[in-house]
Amino acid sequence: MLLSRIGALSPRRAAARPGLLLRCWARSAGSAEGGTAEPSAGPGRVGEATKYRDSVLLPRTNFPMIVSGQELVERELEIQRLCGFSELYAWQRARKAKKEFCLHDGPPYANGDPHVGHALNKILKDIRNRFEVLRGRHVHYVPGWDCHGLPIELKALGDPAGTKDLAPLQIRRKAREFAEGAVARQRAAFRRWGVVADWDECYRTSEGRYEAGELRVFREMHAKGFVYRDYKPVFWSPSTRTALAEAELEYNPRHVSRAVYVTFPLTTPPAKLASSAVNWGSVAVLVWTTQPWSIQVNQAICFMPNTQYSLVRRADSSQLLLVATECIETLAAKLGAQLDPVGTFAGSELEGGVCQHPTVPGKTLPLLPGNHVTVGKGTGLVHVAPAHGMEDFGVATHFKLPVECMVDEDGRFTETAGPELRGQAIVAEGMDSVISMLRAAGALVKEEDFVHSYPYDWRSKQPVIIRASKQWFINVDSLKDKAKEALQKVRVTPESARGGLMAMLDQRTYWCISRQRSWGVPIPVFYHRETDEPLLNRHTVSHVAQLFAEKGSDCWWELPLDSLLPPEVLKKSKAGAANDYVRGEDVLDIWFDSGVSWAAVLPEADPRADVYVEGRDQLGGWFQSSLLTSIAVRNKAPYRSLLVHGFTVTETGDKMSKSVGNVVDPDTIINGGEDPSVSPPYGADVLRWWVAESNIFSEVQIGPKALNSAQENINKLRNKLRFMLGNLHDFDPRSHAVDPKDTHYIDQYLLHLLRDFSIKVTDAYSEFDAGRVIRLLQAFITRDLSSFYFTIIKDRLYCDAADSLGRRSCQTVLWEILDGVTRAVAPIVPHLAEDLYLHTPGHDEGETLFRSGWMKSSSMWKKPGLEEAVEGACAIRDSFLSVVSAHKAPEYELTIAIEPGLLFELMESLQEEPTSTCSQLTELMMSSRTTLLSSMPRDLPHDALVTSGSFLINLEGGVIREESAYSLAATPCSMSRCPRCRRYTAESLDCLCPRCQTVLAGTK
Known part of the structure; x- marks a missing residue:
C-alpha cells in the first residue's frame, strides 16, 4: 500500500481542509454531542427503535454537562482539596528535574483588598508556572508583598496630622498590623484563584531577614x-x-496655576549693548512664571543664547520691555497692548546684564545663559530659583549661585523669607502675599489662570513642590x-x-x-x-x-x-x-x-530570574529599580526576559474607581454577589479564562459581557470533553487500547492532527500567549473534532460491537484526544481539568493531572502518506456534499472514479474491495455504500448526480507532485434502512443490516 512507502508529506493545504464539511451525524441522527439521545426510527417505526435501544452504545458518564451557582463554587473547592492544589508547589520542588524555571514575583502592595488587577497579574503568572510544572521543570515562584511606605501608614493611622503625636514605634506597629491584614486577605484570594506558589516561604519587605x-x-x-x-x-x-521619587508622582492634566507676568528692572546693561542708543535705565526684563511664590527666592534670570531678543515699547505706557522676538505677537495679545520693537539683538549679547529684584531691596540678579529656556510659552526669559527647580539647580551649580531654600517640610515659608511671609503656605496665603508684594512694587504686569499638567503625590492626591x-x-x-x-x-x-x-x-x-x-x-x-x-x-x-x-x-x-x-x-x-x-x-x-x-529571593546559585511579569507602570518602577540595583552590585540584569501587560478597565474602557462605583471585585466574580441574578457566582476558572483570553498587552476590559462569554466558552468546551468522556465509559486504555499503527486511518489522522496541535500549544505557552492557546483549542475542537471527526465516528462508536477493533480504535484515539486537550487547557482552567482527569478512565487512585506530565504525543503519529490519504478523501467528500445535502448523504450510494495513479492508490488504502458498505472510505464519505473504480461506468442510472474535481498531491517537499482528477456519481440507495443503525444497508425494512445482525448475535 502507498501509505507504507510514501516519504515525508508537505504541510496540509487549505484547499484540502475538512473544515468545509457540514456538521452531520448520518449514522445515528438526533444524538447531540454530550447527550444521551438514541437513534430515531422515523415515522411509524417507534416500536423498532425501542426494540434495539439497549443495544446502541450511546455515551454514558456521570460528569455533569453544566455546573453552576453555589454547586460550582463548592466543586472547585473540593477539587482543590482532592487534587492537592496547596501541596503541588512542594511536590514539584521535591521531584527530580533537569531544568529550573524561575518567575520572580513582583511584590503587590499590601495596602488593600485584592482587585482584578491582582487577578490579571497573578493568574497570568500561574498559567505559565502550571505549564512549566506539567513540562517537568522545577518551578521557582516565591510570592511576596511590598509592606512599607506612606500609603500603608496613612491607611493605618487615618488622619496624617495625627502622626505627629505618635512615636515611630507606635506608627510602625499600627502600619505593620495593617499590612499583615492586607497580606492575609490577598494571599487567601490568590490561593482561591488556584495560584500555585511557595505559600509557606512568602517574602515580605518588612521581615528582618529581607531587610538585612x-x-x-x-x-x-x-x-x-x-x-x-x-x-x-x-x-x-x-x-x-x-521627598518623593518620580515613580511616586502622578500628573494632573487639569491643574490650575496662578501664572504672572513680572518685570525686573535692568540696573546694569549687558556690556556688549551698553553703548547702543537705548535708555537702559528705563528697561525692564519681562518674566512669566506659574510659580509666583518662588520669585521670593530668585537668584538670576536666564535667556537662550541662540535666540533673538528685542526691546519693545508698550504703546499705552512707553515702558521698555526685554522679551524674545518670537514671543512679541503672542505677548501683545495677552497684554492687550501694542508692542513696538525698538532694537533687536542675539541672546548671547545679553550676558553681563544685571536686574533688580522687585520685592527684595538691594538684591541683584544676573542675566545668565540657560539651555533649558524655551519660547513656546511666556517671554523667552525665566527666573531662576535654584532650591525649587531641577534645571534651576543645574544653572546654580554651573555659575556658583547660592541655593537658598525658604520653604519648610509643610510647604510654608521659613523665617528667611521675611516676617511678612513667615509661616504662610506657599500655595495658599503665601502665594497671595507674594503677588500682592509684586503689585505694590509695580512689577506685576498681568495675572492669569493657567491650566497645565502638574505633578501630584500619588498617595495624597495633592500637588507637590520642588524643594x-x-x-x-x-x-x-x-x-x-x-x-x-x-x-x-x-x-x-x-x-x-x-x-x-x-x-x-x-x-x-x-x-x-x-x-x-x-x-x-x-x-x-x-x-x-x-x-x-x-x-x-x-x-x-x-x-x-x-x-x-x-x-x-x-x-x-x-x-x-x-x-x-x-x-x-x-x-x-x-x-x-x-x-x-x-x-x-x-x-x-x-x-x-x-x-x-532579587538578592533576597532568587536562587543563590544564579540569582537571575527567567522572567519578570508586571504591568506597564513598572517600566519606571520595579523593573527599573531592580535593574539599577542589580547592575550596581553584580553588573548584570536580574532577569532574562520581561513581560509587560496592560491595566484592567471596565467594559466601556473606564478606569475602575471605588468612588465611581464601577469596581469589579474578584471575590464577587467567584462567589457571586448578594443578588445572584445580578452577580452570579462564576467560579475561579471563569476568572482565569478571562485572563487567558484577553489581549494582555492593551487595556484589559472586564465586566458581565466578558465574564458571560468566558463562562459560555468553558461550557462549550466542557460539553465537547464530556462527549469524549461519555464514549469512554467502557474503555480502559491499559487493557483496551489499540496500537496506533492498527487503528483506522481516520483515527490515525486525528492523532496526526493532535500532534500538530500539541506542538503549537506548547509553543504558545512558552511565549506567554495563553490567548493563542485558546484560539488553537477552539479551532481544533470546532473544526477538527466537532465538525469533522465526531460527525464521522458516531456510527462506529454507537453501533459496532463493544469490543470490536473499529470501536476500540476510535476509543483509543478519543482517549488520547481527551487526555491531550485536558492537559492543553489545564494551566488555564485547572479545576475543570482536574475534575475531568478524575472522571477519565485509566488513572490510578489518587493520581492527579498536574503530577502526571504534559501532553503526550509521538512522532510516530506523523505517518507518511496519511495526511494525503484522508485529505484526498475529504476533498472528494466535499464534492459529494456540494450536490447532496449532508443530512441526505446516507441515502445515497457513491461511485468514485480515479485514473490509476497516486490518488487512486491512496483511496485504495482506505477501501481494498471495489465496493463496500463498511470501509474506511465509506465512513469518510458518509454514504451507505462506496464503489472505487478507475473509470466511471457508462450505464449510470438516469437519476445519478454526477460531479468531478481534482486533488493536488504534494510529497517530499515538492519532489513528488501529481494533480489527480476524479469524478463521482451519487445514486439513491437500492437497499433499505436498518432499524438499528439507520444506514441504508439492510435487505428490507424489517431486517437488520449484516453488521447489526453480527453485533446482536455476538451479544447473545
Missing part, C-alpha cells in the same frame, strides 16, 4: 560610590511631608549606560516596551532614596552631633544588617545607641564614641525596598 539583605545591597552600592548624600532639589509632598533638602541619592547617571547595555540582552514582550524602559532610564540622572517617614527600612547612617557629618561604611552597615536579621528593623529605635554602634564597630570605622552621634531618622524609598528582592 536589603542593607547588604545598600552597603555594596555605597562602597562602590553609587550612594551619596547631597543638598539638592527633590520632589517634595507638603501633604505627606516627605531643596539634604537627601540620600543613587547616582543613576553612572549606572545608566551599563543598564541600557544589559537591557539589550533582555527579551522584552512586547518589544515596544523596550523603548519606554530606555527612555525612562535616559530621563533619570539621580534617584532620591531617602524618605522622611517612620514606616520603612531605616537608612543605617549616624550623624555627628556637632558637624552633621554622616558615619556610614561597610562595618557600620554590616553590624546593623546583622541586628535587623536577628531582631527586625524596629531595633533601630528600640536599642540604645551603643548597641547600634558598639566599640568594635567604632574602632574599625576610626570614629569617636557612640554618644558623639545620633541615629538617622530617614527610611529607604520603597522602590529600593522592592528593587532588591
Whole structure:
C-alpha cells in the first residue's frame, strides 16, 4: 500500500481542509454531542427503535454537562482539596528535574483588598508556572508583598496630622498590623484563584531577614560610590511631608496655576549693548512664571543664547520691555497692548546684564545663559530659583549661585523669607502675599489662570513642590549606560516596551532614596552631633544588617545607641564614641525596598530570574529599580526576559474607581454577589479564562459581557470533553487500547492532527500567549473534532460491537484526544481539568493531572502518506456534499472514479474491495455504500448526480507532485434502512443490516 512507502508529506493545504464539511451525524441522527439521545426510527417505526435501544452504545458518564451557582463554587473547592492544589508547589520542588524555571514575583502592595488587577497579574503568572510544572521543570515562584511606605501608614493611622503625636514605634506597629491584614486577605484570594506558589516561604519587605539583605545591597552600592548624600532639589509632598521619587508622582492634566507676568528692572546693561542708543535705565526684563511664590527666592534670570531678543515699547505706557522676538505677537495679545520693537539683538549679547529684584531691596540678579529656556510659552526669559527647580539647580551649580531654600517640610515659608511671609503656605496665603508684594512694587504686569499638567503625590492626591533638602541619592547617571547595555540582552514582550524602559532610564540622572517617614527600612547612617557629618561604611552597615536579621528593623529605635554602634564597630570605622552621634531618622524609598528582592529571593546559585511579569507602570518602577540595583552590585540584569501587560478597565474602557462605583471585585466574580441574578457566582476558572483570553498587552476590559462569554466558552468546551468522556465509559486504555499503527486511518489522522496541535500549544505557552492557546483549542475542537471527526465516528462508536477493533480504535484515539486537550487547557482552567482527569478512565487512585506530565504525543503519529490519504478523501467528500445535502448523504450510494495513479492508490488504502458498505472510505464519505473504480461506468442510472474535481498531491517537499482528477456519481440507495443503525444497508425494512445482525448475535 502507498501509505507504507510514501516519504515525508508537505504541510496540509487549505484547499484540502475538512473544515468545509457540514456538521452531520448520518449514522445515528438526533444524538447531540454530550447527550444521551438514541437513534430515531422515523415515522411509524417507534416500536423498532425501542426494540434495539439497549443495544446502541450511546455515551454514558456521570460528569455533569453544566455546573453552576453555589454547586460550582463548592466543586472547585473540593477539587482543590482532592487534587492537592496547596501541596503541588512542594511536590514539584521535591521531584527530580533537569531544568529550573524561575518567575520572580513582583511584590503587590499590601495596602488593600485584592482587585482584578491582582487577578490579571497573578493568574497570568500561574498559567505559565502550571505549564512549566506539567513540562517537568522545577518551578521557582516565591510570592511576596511590598509592606512599607506612606500609603500603608496613612491607611493605618487615618488622619496624617495625627502622626505627629505618635512615636515611630507606635506608627510602625499600627502600619505593620495593617499590612499583615492586607497580606492575609490577598494571599487567601490568590490561593482561591488556584495560584500555585511557595505559600509557606512568602517574602515580605518588612521581615528582618529581607531587610538585612536589603542593607547588604545598600552597603555594596555605597562602597562602590553609587550612594551619596547631597543638598539638592527633590520632589517634595507638603501633604505627606516627605521627598518623593518620580515613580511616586502622578500628573494632573487639569491643574490650575496662578501664572504672572513680572518685570525686573535692568540696573546694569549687558556690556556688549551698553553703548547702543537705548535708555537702559528705563528697561525692564519681562518674566512669566506659574510659580509666583518662588520669585521670593530668585537668584538670576536666564535667556537662550541662540535666540533673538528685542526691546519693545508698550504703546499705552512707553515702558521698555526685554522679551524674545518670537514671543512679541503672542505677548501683545495677552497684554492687550501694542508692542513696538525698538532694537533687536542675539541672546548671547545679553550676558553681563544685571536686574533688580522687585520685592527684595538691594538684591541683584544676573542675566545668565540657560539651555533649558524655551519660547513656546511666556517671554523667552525665566527666573531662576535654584532650591525649587531641577534645571534651576543645574544653572546654580554651573555659575556658583547660592541655593537658598525658604520653604519648610509643610510647604510654608521659613523665617528667611521675611516676617511678612513667615509661616504662610506657599500655595495658599503665601502665594497671595507674594503677588500682592509684586503689585505694590509695580512689577506685576498681568495675572492669569493657567491650566497645565502638574505633578501630584500619588498617595495624597495633592500637588507637590520642588524643594531643596539634604537627601540620600543613587547616582543613576553612572549606572545608566551599563543598564541600557544589559537591557539589550533582555527579551522584552512586547518589544515596544523596550523603548519606554530606555527612555525612562535616559530621563533619570539621580534617584532620591531617602524618605522622611517612620514606616520603612531605616537608612543605617549616624550623624555627628556637632558637624552633621554622616558615619556610614561597610562595618557600620554590616553590624546593623546583622541586628535587623536577628531582631527586625524596629531595633533601630528600640536599642540604645551603643548597641547600634558598639566599640568594635567604632574602632574599625576610626570614629569617636557612640554618644558623639545620633541615629538617622530617614527610611529607604520603597522602590529600593522592592528593587532588591532579587538578592533576597532568587536562587543563590544564579540569582537571575527567567522572567519578570508586571504591568506597564513598572517600566519606571520595579523593573527599573531592580535593574539599577542589580547592575550596581553584580553588573548584570536580574532577569532574562520581561513581560509587560496592560491595566484592567471596565467594559466601556473606564478606569475602575471605588468612588465611581464601577469596581469589579474578584471575590464577587467567584462567589457571586448578594443578588445572584445580578452577580452570579462564576467560579475561579471563569476568572482565569478571562485572563487567558484577553489581549494582555492593551487595556484589559472586564465586566458581565466578558465574564458571560468566558463562562459560555468553558461550557462549550466542557460539553465537547464530556462527549469524549461519555464514549469512554467502557474503555480502559491499559487493557483496551489499540496500537496506533492498527487503528483506522481516520483515527490515525486525528492523532496526526493532535500532534500538530500539541506542538503549537506548547509553543504558545512558552511565549506567554495563553490567548493563542485558546484560539488553537477552539479551532481544533470546532473544526477538527466537532465538525469533522465526531460527525464521522458516531456510527462506529454507537453501533459496532463493544469490543470490536473499529470501536476500540476510535476509543483509543478519543482517549488520547481527551487526555491531550485536558492537559492543553489545564494551566488555564485547572479545576475543570482536574475534575475531568478524575472522571477519565485509566488513572490510578489518587493520581492527579498536574503530577502526571504534559501532553503526550509521538512522532510516530506523523505517518507518511496519511495526511494525503484522508485529505484526498475529504476533498472528494466535499464534492459529494456540494450536490447532496449532508443530512441526505446516507441515502445515497457513491461511485468514485480515479485514473490509476497516486490518488487512486491512496483511496485504495482506505477501501481494498471495489465496493463496500463498511470501509474506511465509506465512513469518510458518509454514504451507505462506496464503489472505487478507475473509470466511471457508462450505464449510470438516469437519476445519478454526477460531479468531478481534482486533488493536488504534494510529497517530499515538492519532489513528488501529481494533480489527480476524479469524478463521482451519487445514486439513491437500492437497499433499505436498518432499524438499528439507520444506514441504508439492510435487505428490507424489517431486517437488520449484516453488521447489526453480527453485533446482536455476538451479544447473545
